Amino acid sequence: xxxxxxxxxxxxxxxxxxxxxxxxxxxxxxxxxxxxxxxxxxxxxxxxxxxxxxxxxxxxxxxxxxxxxxxxxxxxxxxxxxxxxxxxxxxxxxxxxxxxxxxxxxxxxxxxxxxxxxxxxxxxxxxxxxxxxxxxxxxxxxxxxxxxxx
Amino acid sequence: xxxxxxxxxxxxxxxxxxxxxxxxxxxxxxxxxxxxxxxxxxxxxxxxxxxxxxxxxxxxxxxxxxxxxxxxxxxxxxxxxxxxxxxxxxxxxxxxxxxxxxxxxxxxxxxxxxxxxxxxxxxxxxxxxxxxxxxxxxxxxxxxx
Numbered sequence: 310x311x312x313x314x315x316x317x318x319x320x321x322x323x324x325x326x327x328x329x330x331x332x333x334x335x336x337x338x339x340x341x342x343x344x345x346x347x348x349x350x351x352x353x354x355x356x357x358x359x360x361x362x363x364x365x366x367x368x369x370x371x372x373x374x375x376x377x378x379x380x381x382x383x384x385x386x387x388x389x390x391x392x393x394x395x396x397x398x399x400x401x402x403x404x405x406x407x408x409x410x411x412x413x414x415x416x417x418x419x420x421x422x423x424x425x426x427x428x429x430x431x432x433x434x435x436x437x438x439x440x441x442x443x444x445x446x447x448x449x450x451x452x453x454x455x456x457x458x459x
Numbered sequence: 460x461x462x463x464x465x466x467x468x469x470x471x472x473x474x475x476x477x478x479x480x481x482x483x484x485x486x487x488x489x490x491x492x493x494x495x496x497x498x499x500x501x502x503x504x505x506x507x508x509x510x511x512x513x514x515x516x517x518x519x520x521x522x523x524x525x526x527x528x529x530x531x532x533x534x535x536x537x538x539x540x541x542x543x544x545x546x547x548x549x550x551x552x553x554x555x556x557x558x559x560x561x562x563x564x565x566x567x568x569x570x571x572x573x574x575x576x577x578x579x580x581x582x583x584x585x586x587x588x589x590x591x592x593x594x595x596x597x598x599x600x601x602x603x604x
Contacts (some may be wrong), residue, residue: 329507330514333484355484358527359542366481367548368520375516376508394515398549 314341317384331376334369345416346380348373352408363407370411371399374429374443378415382425382447385417390449392425397445405440409433415443423449462531462540469496469532482524485517489528496532498525500561513556515591518581522593523548525563526577530597533570541599543575554590559583561590573599 322338325331325348334356339347354360356369375397382392405411414436415429425447430439468474473490476482476498485506488499500506500521508514523545530543565579575597580589 328509328514329505330517331508333505355480358479358481358524360480362542364542364544366479366520367523367545368481368485368516371519371523371548371550372514372516375514375519391509393555394550394552396549396551397515397519398547400547401545404544 312343313387314343314384317341317346317380320389321380321383325376325380328376330372334372336373336376339412341380341384344381344385345414346377346384347415348377348380348413349410350413351410363404365405367399367401370401370431370441371397373411373413374399374415374431374441375445377413378417378427378429378443378445379447381415381429382417382420382427382449385420385425386449392447392449395424395446395448397443400442401440402442403438403440405433411440412436425449465528466531466534466536466540469528476524476528479524481520485520485524487521487524495564496525496529498528498563500563502559502561507558511558513558513561515550515552515556518552518556518561518591519548519550519593521561521563522550522565522579522581522591523595525581526565526579526593526595526597529565529567529579530570530575530577530599533567533575539602541601543597543599545595546598547596548593549595550591550593552591554588556581556590557583562586565595571599572601575599 318341358366419426431441563581568576
């Protein structure tokens with residue numbers, strides 16, 4: 310029997326890159342495990358706000374991380390249910406290397422009736438040397454909790 | 460940064476923000492409304508996340524740029540401008556973003572020489588009903604004298 314994580318990979322994987330704004334940025338699905346999701350954003354010069362210094366805008370990184378931890382919360386929920394981001398905090402611990410592909414890894418570390426608590430990091434090659442950390446929450450409709458873990 | 464050109468541009472009443480590649484990607488323009496710097500993001504199909512809703516990442520990007528440009532516009536005239544980079548960005552999503560024009564503006568809570576604390580809000584038809592808000596701490600790197 311296919312696990313829910315495999316279903317998420319099979320169905321959501323191709324879907325992620327077809328979401329219009331994700332497609333505009335070139336975001337792609339990499340892999341999913343029991344509790345985590347990995348996505349990637351290859352570099353584009355359109356992601357910069359300061360081309361002279363190679364400074365990235367936040368928007369592409371937040372789009373990547375929001376999508377990644379959103380998928381992780383669905384994975385933890387154990388069902389494809391509508392959900393909405395309540396809040397998301399991003400800490401930029403260092404700048405990405407020039408023209409780096411950014412990889413996001415996100416997980417849901419706690420699921421309640423209504424709220425998924427998520428965290429994740431973004432790196433440009435070495436997960437032990439991240440460029441950003443995120444923490445956030447997603448809201449689900451309380452009435453619909455299906456077999457996710459607690 | 461393309462900062463001097465940007466600072467000059469922001470003194471005008473309105474304009475496009477294509478000097479910033481990511482602002483060009485979002486098709487952003489600015490307007491001065493009663494002195495306040497407002498960013499305008501027209502609706503486009505490419506901004507959609509969930510069906511019929513704007514992607515939260517695009518709205519967050521709009522908020523960060525509203526903060527960044529407000530910080531640049533607040534720098535004293537005639538000085539070399541710093542590199543401005545966000546260190547922490549916290550975004551609250553209050554209402555879904557409908558497929559229509561979105562505006563954003565930011566206010567500076569504290570304008571320091573090294574750190575600037577900013578609050579930014581995005582709204583659609585009704586300013587009194589913000590859809591998304593962000594608290595951003597920017598660090599300024601000044602060029603060597």
